[in-house]
Amino acid sequence: MDTDLELVRKGYDPAQVQDLVGKLSNELKALTAENDQLRAQVSELQQAPPSPTAADPQPDVFDHWSNETNSLFAAARESIAAVHAKAESDAAAVVAAAETEAAAIR
Incomplete structure (x- = not known):
């Protein structure tokens, strides 16, 4: 201009x-x-x-499922230990009964 x-x-x-x-x-x-x-x-x-602000961080999904899986494994181990103990007890009872029966036959 x-x-x-x-x-x-x-x-x-x-x-x-x-x-x-x-x-x-x-x-x-x-x-x-x-x-x-x-x-x-x-x-x-x-x-x-x-503007929306960042929300509080959500718990990590992987941590949740990892903890859940660990709990399931612990429960399974306890269940297996209980079944194993019952099997040993039943086996001992069968062996004792067999020994008693064998002794009676002799």
Whole structure:
């Protein structure tokens, strides 16, 4: 934008002044429109609900299932130990009964 105005007899050249004022007026209108648009955007952002924040961390799914699996294995070990103890007890009873029967036969 050329802002240099030539001095003529009684002031500046009226055509140049008119041209410059027109350009400045257009620039002012454009800046005012942009300013209004930016103010509207700021207002929208101020009225918008706040951005969601990170939620509390959820318990790790793998930790949960790892603990669950460990509990199942522990229960299985206990069950196997109980079955093994009962089998030994039953076997001892069968052996004792067989020995008693064998002694009676002799």
